[in-house]
Amino acid sequence: MSEQDWLANTFETHRKNLQIVAYRMLGSLSEAEDAVQESWLRLSRADARGIENLGGWLTTVVSRVCLDMLRLRKSRREESIEAHLPDSFNSQENISDPEQEAILADSIGVALLVVLDNLKPAERITFVLHDVFAMPFNEIAPIVGKSEAATRQLASRARHRVRGVKATEVDIAHQRKVVQAFLAAAHAGDFDRLVAALDPDVILRDDRQTGSSKVTRGAVALAKQVSGRAQKAAQLALVNGTVGIIAAPQGKLLYVLKFTMSHRKIAEVDLISDPERVRQLDLAVLSN
Structure with missing residues (x-):
């Protein structure tokens, strides 16, 4: 087996988990697939044999890709509300795989998807990685470009907004x-x-x-x-x-x-x- 074949087979064993991570961050199956594909392209250009924890490396890469996509989504939204809306507001005609997306959405909860879309990109990434996938803050900090303390604050703010301030x-x-x-x-x-x-x-x-x-x-x-x-x-x-x-x-x-x-x-x-x-x-x- 060639090194490229080995790399492709190894990547496929992680694809499903990466897609789940990306979907929870982006709320869109098509965008999640794009993020996962970008992580494969970056892996194919890297020295994979020197990566000690390939699963962790790929999770970090796909998280950074998702963060960039969320920031681009936000900047486009600020430039023109009509120019780009998050997929959670798009018509059902734009769903690439309605059945699969419905299954994923149900597993997360549609209310949570809508709430997550109101978070800032770094808050959303931090919340998903820590509160959903239990990634430690010292590993999340480099992804969002913050100190560990600042990353904890991001998670706290996101958690507060997700759970809401209840009445009695x-x-x-x-x-x-x-x-x-x-x-x-x-x-x-x-x-x-x-x-x-x-x-x-x-x-x-x-x-x-x-x-x-x-x-x-x-x-x-x-x-x-x-x-x-x-x-x-x-x-x-x-x-x-x-x-x-x-x-x-x-x-x-x-x-x-x-x-x-x-x-x-x-x-x-x-x-x-x-x-x-x-x-x-x-x-x-x-x-x-």
């Missing part, structure tokens, strides 16, 4: 119960249960629509609008510190529902789909 446990527990009941009734098409979860004068504001049609008023009107139409991929999450819903089939964000409660019922619903508005939300994973 009593408030969260009650909100969860109400929103779960709303979501279950919407899935089942249970009109009466939907109305029961809503304040009689509830208001729905939908940014996908224009003019007066973007506002729906009253429990009966809102229940008719959402009954049986809830996204199967909708999940509970913290939205600005309160329980809301993220709808992201196959990891592709469609919208966020932000609720305002009054007297133990849903009094206001804001459906937010505009990417720039979503980025301004404080999104966090709702722990069990």
Whole structure:
């Protein structure tokens, strides 16, 4: 076996793990595949025989590639919001392998993917490597170009944003119960249960629509609008510190529902789909 064949075979044994790492960092299967391919190109140009821990070396390389991709994504976003949006906002037509991406997204949790997209690139890389893959900070620091102490701070900030700043446990527990009941009734098409979860004068504001049609008023009107139409991929999450819903089939964000409660019922619903508005939300994973 030639050295190149040995190198290719060895790389293939690490490909799946590298793809998982890259996907958790980028939230896009196609971009993850590009990052893994770039790591192969860099390996093919390196003196592989002199690499003591090839798996660790490849993880470091693919992490650096992902960091560069995230930074480029961010800079493009700042230049023009319309020029480039993260894949979590793209249409499903752009998914290279919907079935595989759906499996990966489900394994991570669509809410976490959306929350991660709101982190800064270095925070995202640090959080994924340390909190998901248990890589020590002294190995992450060179990847993000920070000191070990600064890297710990990055992880702490990312962890804080991912988990969110909770209201009292009593408030969260009650909100969860109400929103779960709303979501279950919407899935089942249970009109009466939907109305029961809503304040009689509830208001729905939908940014996908224009003019007066973007506002729906009253429990009966809102229940008719959402009954049986809830996204199967909708999940509970913290939205600005309160329980809301993220709808992201196959990891592709469609919208966020932000609720305002009054007297133990849903009094206001804001459906937010505009990417720039979503980025301004404080999104966090709702722990069990």
